Amino acid sequence: xxxxxxxxxxxxxxxxxxxxxxxxxxxxxxxxxxxxxxxxxxxxxxxxxxxxxxxxxxxxxxxxxxxxx
Amino acid sequence: xxxxxxxxxxxxxxxxxxxxxxxxxxxxxxxxxxxxxxxxxxxxxxxxxxxxxxxxxxxxxxxxxxxxxxxxxxxxxxxxxxxxxxxxxxxxxxxxxxxxxxxxxxxxxxxxxxxxxxxxxxxxxxxxxxxxxxxxxxxxxxxxxxxxxxxxxxxxxxxxxxxxxxxxxxxxxxxxxxxxxxxxxxxxxxxxxxxxxxxxxxxxxxxxxxxxxxxxxxxxxxxxxxxxxxxxxxxxxxxxxxxxxxxxx
Numbered sequence: 580x581x582x583x584x585x586x587x588x589x590x591x592x593x594x595x596x597x598x599x600x601x602x603x604x605x606x607x608x609x610x611x612x613x614x615x616x617x618x619x620x621x622x623x624x625x626x627x628x629x630x631x632x633x634x635x636x637x638x639x640x641x642x643x644x645x646x647x648x
Numbered sequence: 649x650x651x652x653x654x655x656x657x658x659x660x661x662x663x664x665x666x667x668x669x670x671x672x673x674x675x676x677x678x679x680x681x682x683x684x685x686x687x688x689x690x691x692x693x694x695x696x697x698x699x700x701x702x703x704x705x706x707x708x709x710x711x712x713x714x715x716x717x718x719x720x721x722x723x724x725x726x727x728x729x730x731x732x733x734x735x736x737x738x739x740x741x742x743x744x745x746x747x748x749x750x751x752x753x754x755x756x757x758x759x760x761x762x763x764x765x766x767x768x769x770x771x772x773x774x775x776x777x778x779x780x781x782x783x784x785x786x787x788x789x790x791x792x793x794x795x796x797x798x799x800x801x802x803x804x805x806x807x808x809x810x811x812x813x814x815x816x817x818x819x820x821x822x823x824x825x826x827x828x829x830x831x832x833x834x835x836x837x838x839x840x841x842x843x844x845x846x847x848x849x850x851x852x853x854x855x856x857x858x859x860x861x862x863x864x865x866x867x868x869x870x871x872x873x874x875x876x877x878x879x880x881x882x883x884x885x886x887x888x889x890x891x892x893x894x895x896x897x
Contacts, residue, residue, distance in 0.1 A: 591747055592746075599743055603744070619799075624792075634712040644774075645795075646778070646781070647786065
């Protein structure tokens with residue numbers, strides 16, 4: 580049986596902040612907005628009127644750990 | 649580079665979401681049903697008591713979304729949006745941490761570590777203070793404060809984690825590698841325990857709510873998060889490791 584050696588040497592250089600930041604800001608905002616709609620819209624605060632979003636994601640909101648009702 | 653990691657994160661998030669949805673569908677939904685049955689019982693008892701007193705019955709509210717839709721498509725969409733978003737954020741966090749995180753980890757190990765950090769800082773610790781609650785637990789009047797406290801706890805936990813890790817290098821220089829890890833953990837724990845003690849507690853569980861249902865509901869919530877973060881870390885790490893090895897070859 581041959582022995583394999585684990586060589587933990589794949590250091591990858593850091594991505595310059597200049598390159599990372601625009602992605603982080605734009606995509607990050609969209610992701611946070613998506614999480615907001617699943618987690619809090621039409622609960623504590625409301626961007627669109629009615630209760631449809633709240634009722635639709637109801638079970639997921641409870642099970643994902645967000646306060647609901 | 650950032651784009652690749654971002655897209656990979658979202659795709660892995662979708663797979664993680666499918667696994668987590670499957671678990672919630674099988675193990676989480678029965679608990680929701682039991683909690684709703686308990687709520688219906690309470691409502692009936694209340695209505696009967698009011699009728700006996702000769703008070704007007706409150707009008708039945710029309711159902712906006714039916715139970716099967718809430719438990720099926722609704723749950724699916726909620727979990728998938730949540731997982732894909734966290735997958736994307738995970739990709740961004742990885743892109744930042746790569747080459748910056750103390751410890752010269754290779755991609756696989758870094759992704760695993762980041763997923764563990766995400767699970768602990770964003771779900772586990774905030775939920776020790778403000779645990780997930782099934783339907784019929786929670787007063788609609790306090791939703792604002794409960795939401796603010798929950799998100800506040802997440803923010804404190806995440807900030808404490810980032811701060812503690814950023815101190816790692818100066819700890820290692822002084823106390824050595826192993827002790828530096830312990831010191832990072834200790835910093836994080838001190839801050840979140842302090843926050844947990846200072847922030848107000850919330851307990852709105854009705855007296856007669858079945859304890860077993862509450863326990864199983866919270867375990868379902870915990871299990872789904874564990875599955876999602878584990879899948880994120882392992883799949884993202886595996887794919888990124890492979891891509892780096894191929895690029896080097």
